[in-house]
Amino acid sequence: MTLLAIRDLDLSIVQGNELLPVVQGISFTVEENETLGIVGESGCGKSLTALAIMGLLEGSAVRVTGGSIYFQGRDIITLTSVERRRLMGEQMAMIFQEPMTSLNPVYRVGDQIKEAILQHRAMSNKRVHDRVLELLELVQIPDPERRIDNFPHQMSGGQRQRVMIAMAIACDPKLLIADEPTTALDVTVQKEVLELLHSLQKRTGMSIVLISHDLGVISETCDRVAVMYRGRIVEHAMTSELFANMSHPYTLGLLGSIPVHDHDVEWLDAIPGRVPTLGEVVSGCAFHPRCFAAKDTCKVVDPSTQTVAKTHFVRCHFPQGYSA
Numbered sequence: 001m002t003l004l005a006i007r008d009l010d011l012s013i014v015q016g017n018e019l020l021p022v023v024q025g026i027s028f029t030v031e032e033n034e035t036l037g038i039v040g041e042s043g044c045g046k047s048l049t050a051l052a053i054m055g056l057l058e059g060s061a062v063r064v065t066g067g068s069i070y071f072q073g074r075d076i077i078t079l080t081s082v083e084r085r086r087l088m089g090e091q092m093a094m095i096f097q098e099p100m101t102s103l104n105p106v107y108r109v110g111d112q113i114k115e116a117i118l119q120h121r122a123m124s125n126k127r128v129h130d131r132v133l134e135l136l137e138l139v140q141i142p143d144p145e146r147r148i149d150n151f152p153h154q155m156s157g158g159q160r161q162r163v164m165i166a167m168a169i170a171c172d173p174k175l176l177i178a179d180e181p182t183t184a185l186d187v188t189v190q191k192e193v194l195e196l197l198h199s200l201q202k203r204t205g206m207s208i209v210l211i212s213h214d215l216g217v218i219s220e221t222c223d224r225v226a227v228m229y230r231g232r233i234v235e236h237a238m239t240s241e242l243f244a245n246m247s248h249p250y251t252l253g254l255l256g257s258i259p260v261h262d263h264d265v266e267w268l269d270a271i272p273g274r275v276p277t278l279g280e281v282v283s284g285c286a287f288h289p290r291c292f293a294a295k296d297t298c299k300v301v302d303p304s305t306q307t308v309a310k311t312h313f314v315r316c317h318f319p320q321g322y323s324a
Contacts, residue, residue: 003072003207004030004053004175010066011048011057011231013278019065020279023048023231027067030175035201035208037222037239039215039254043275045231046211047097050177053209054094055084071175090120093168097180099160103152109163110136110148116167135166139196158189162196169200176201177209182217194221215254219243224311227251230276230286233305237312247308247319249291285317293318 011023023045030036038046051057053069055076068075071092076084096102104112113132117123123131136144139162152160161181168176178197182190198221201208212218218225218239225242227235227250235248246252256269273290276282282289288298297317305315 001032002029003032003034004209005070006049006053006067007070008067009049009052009069010064011045011052012063012065014061014063015279018279019063021065021231022062022278023052025067026226026228026231026233028226028233028236030207030209032174032207033201033205034224035210035222037218037225038209038211038228039213039218039225040228041213041254041275044228046228047179049228050094050179050209050211053177054088054092055079056094086120089116089173090171091173092175092177093171093173094177095161095164095168095179095181097183099157099164100152102164103160105152108149108151109155110150113163113167113170116170120171131170132166135170136163138169138200139163139166140192141166156189157185158193161185161189161193165193165196165200169204169206172204173206175207175209177211179211180213181210182212190217197221216258227254232286232315234287234315235313237309241309241312245309245312245321247312247314247321248316249293249320250287252320253290293320 007027008025009023009027010021010025012019012021026049028036038049040046048062052064057064064077069077076087079087103109110132113135114128117128117131132148133144136147141147141159141162147155155163182193185193194217197208210218210222222239225237225239226233227248229250235242235251242251246255250271253271257271271290276286284300285298285303288294291298295318301317303315303317305313308314308319
């Protein structure tokens with residue numbers, strides 16, 4: 001059953017008297033107990049999309065200028081702020097990129113988890129204290145009875161990220177959005193955090209949207225993948241299908257830039273050129289100035305999304321590996 005459905009979502013940044021588009025017409029779904037990966041370079045609109053889903057763009061320069069976001073069949077863009085506050089944290093939750101800037105440095109971590117619970121649950125002090133200890137144990141923080149009174153600076157980066165996860169799952173949400181949850185962590189801790197998210201999903205049945213710039217992480221953790229470039233989804237497929245038959249030149253470029261551990265390589269492959277700046281107009285396909293397969297058509301005609309396999313969609317005039 002579909003839990004989340006994004007339909008033709010447009011986001012724009014207010015700059016003076018102009019609205020500059022940053023996310024354009026993206027659509028995807030998240031099924032129950034599924035992990036969807038969203039991958040792309042920095043600045044492609046991944047995090048803004050997550051913030052729009054969570055209703056955290058209010059008061060910013062970013063506006064939802066089109067489309068809809070359906071959660072359990074209800075368009076949450078139309079909710080009042082009070083209705084949205086009831087939903088966020090209880091039914092939908094988010095883990096942010098950098099826990100040190102997301103946690104309040106002057107409050108103990110136990111009090112911050114407690115606050116997340118009391119926003120949605122009426123509990124006695126003892127029950128909420130026990131629930132905080134239970135959550136700290138669940139996210140595998142050692143010695144939770146002592147750690148509950150720690151301030152964020154007294155914990156390692158991995159432990160702080162686990163506290164963020166504990167806050168996010170405190171009310172057993174149906175959807176968890178993890179925005180680059182392992183970016184600031186070393187490889188060993190990164191693996192532990194990803195395994196923790198997977199075990200929590202198996203335990204609770206929640207759905208996960210995992211945002212990353214790392215195709216390696218996505219390949220190991222996600223059921224489906226949406227690849228974003230400059231505010232648009234350029235390729236979307238089941239994970240196994242995507243890695244077996246990558247068809248967008250941008251996706252191939254991302255994969256080629258990943259080092260292979262058992263090969264000695266002096267220079268990694270890199271996608272040439274640069275991402276166009278905000279407001280910069282690129283005719284035709286936005287990726288064509290950087291694309292090894294670009295033809296004259298790509299320079300003047302914006303491609304539409306086409307189906308290259310049953311569950312594989314690509315926004316490209318000349319998908320690789322398939323006849324044009």
